[in-house]
Amino acid sequence: MFNNHERRKFNQKSEHSIEKEWPFRLNFYDKSPWYEVTLEEFEKHALDRLRILAEIESSFARNRSWEELKTVTTRQFKDYLPLNSNSASTVDTQTERRNDHLGHFVLRLAFCRSEDLRRRFVKAETALFRVKYESDDARERELFLKSRDFQWNEVEPDERKQYSSELKALGKGSTVQQLEEWFEKEKFYKVRWTQVPDLVNKRRVLLIDGWAYVPSKEQLSIVLRAFEANLENALDRTARSIMRMDNDSRLTDVLNHMSRGFVAGVASEYSSGPATGDEITADMVDDLAKRHFPLCMRNLHECLMRDRHLKHFGRLQYGLFLKVLGLSIDEAVAFWRKSFSNLTDDKFNKEYKYNIRHSYGLEGKRANYPAKSCQQILLADKPGPSDCHGCPYRHFAPDNLQTSLLATYSSQGLTSADLAEVMRTVKEGHYHVACTRVFEITHAAAGVKKGEGIGEGESVTHPNQYAVKSIEIEKAQLGDAMVVE
Known part of the structure; x- marks a missing residue:
């Protein structure tokens, strides 16, 4: 270098x-x-x-x-x-x-x-x-x-006159006078046709003896090809x-x-603390999950509620997500204790409580662990057959993914007609784009339009980013409703 x-x-x-x-x-x-x-x-x-x-x-x-x-x-x-x-x-x-x-x-x-x-x-x-x-x-x-030398030559007046009728055919204008005015003002450049294959394909240049006569309005094509x-x-x-x-x-x-940055973009950093501006309690998690969580966290939450247990990587992925969302250490212990309801207090305290405190930086080397970004979830710790962690858009079979999307988000506006577009981006390997499109669809009733993403066109690159934006949209709607009332 x-x-x-x-x-x-x-x-x-x-x-x-x-x-x-x-x-x-x-x-x-x-x-x-x-x-x-x-x-x-x-x-x-x-x-x-x-x-x-x-x-x-x-x-x-x-x-x-x-x-x-x-x-x-x-x-x-x-x-x-x-x-x-x-x-x-x-x-x-x-x-x-x-x-x-x-x-x-x-x-x-x-x-x-x-x-x-x-x-x-x-x-x-x-x-x-x-x-x-x-x-x-x-x-x-x-x-x-x-x-710079782009290997182009401006067409001389004699050549302009010789090929005037052909060159005018490249212009835009509904009348003869408009074409004449355009031709008088326009410059033309002569380059080898191999420099502008896209313009040749679209028939936007005049070809003579291997030379392409390019109007200045198409000059950018030469520069981009170079x-x-x-x-x-x-x-x-x-x-x-x-x-x-x-x-x-x-x-x-x-x-x-x-x-790996093209796989899921580059995520913004989310530090510990209430990302939404408010702390959340253990009792709020179930309701928040159903209204605001991305599919990866919805899947983890539903597995936890169904099995009353999550394996190590699932607990790590979901626990750090909830921590950064605003779940304090005391509320986290209460949430996981309630969720692991088939365990005795002694077994929970011995085998799980330490790891919860560790993820909050209160045990071990006392590091403040960040929540996992989409890129980390996609590329690290690939889930096995009985695991619930990972990215559903990448790790679910196509049929299972479509079933899960409809079961999870149909109440928020997702229909079977939307699946074709979502599955196309999944097939092309743009998993975070698929997640972004689901966000747009499920928040369309709140005014989110196609192409807006999570704001100003930005794509989802972090599960907390998805959840925080969803919560913010709901708060704004509630605030507007109170003003109207």
Whole structure:
């Protein structure tokens, strides 16, 4: 990742030239990082970028329109990867662009390891580049395009005149006059047809002797294809050299964690304490489970109520979820004691109470354990035949999943007609997208629309995130009802 020659060259540069290392928001990421970074920076900026890329892939899986995807991505840009234009004189644009540069290269290391990961990374990064391109300052975008060789030539006046009728056929206009006006203003670029196969397929260019005549309104296609090809080649080179880094466990653990980010996105961190603003009691859990819990926690709760017992990983997954939701240690002990009603007090105290206190950081090494995210539930501790933990969208057989969804959520508006869309995303491996769609359907009566997710288009990446948002929606409805009354 770090090139010694480039680092020495960078260190020799003047302070003035360093300020112009990243002259544009747009970047083809040709130069690998030549600067030293801390492990904290290494992980933070990559995770921030991964949050955006994972949501872009979720948008593809949810069949969002380009405008919807752009809206969601632009909003996340502000939160995780701010990139201002040069006109923002009060902002440190070089630091912003350095973070963007670093995050990209760390993820390149994480996603170069298999053909499938490389394909998904290129697709998401290309969409991210397009969002930046379309939102960029027009003048800076033009300067960026001039700074690179895209192997295009502007069509000369003689050629424009020679092929004028064919070129006008590429324009839009309902009258001859409108086409003439468009043709006079439009620029045309000549490139090899292999640079714009998508435009050739859609018949948006004029083909003559292996050359494609591209109107400027389709110029972005040339740029995106060049970005894709550049990144694909770079990933291949990185994959061939990655083995030199595999001996450094400090990096490989982080990279392996990130390469799983497309499975269930990157979850927000949920610390201990009442996530909803209110503590919950043992007596409230059953009612909350039926109205607000995601399918994984509903399944654990129902298994617990039915069997009066949960195995170790089930207790761990459900117990930490309830802890972070707002169940205090005293209420947790009361809840589990009531749930394990077929045990004697002595057996419960000896075999289970210690583990409950341990998960709250009151025994053992006294660590404050967080609740498990969707990614952890999907990838760790695969459930066996008699286990209840895990993710139903991944670990249930398709028929069992459909039956469970209808039995669990039919009272909240889910119908058999909704299952086709949910099961399609499950089949494609987008389990958190399926869970997000179920959230939208079951909260449609409260005003949640398709595509909104758990708010502002965000997908579910954590069971507590699902439950907290559901509770917040209900509170808002109750507040509105009280105002009306």
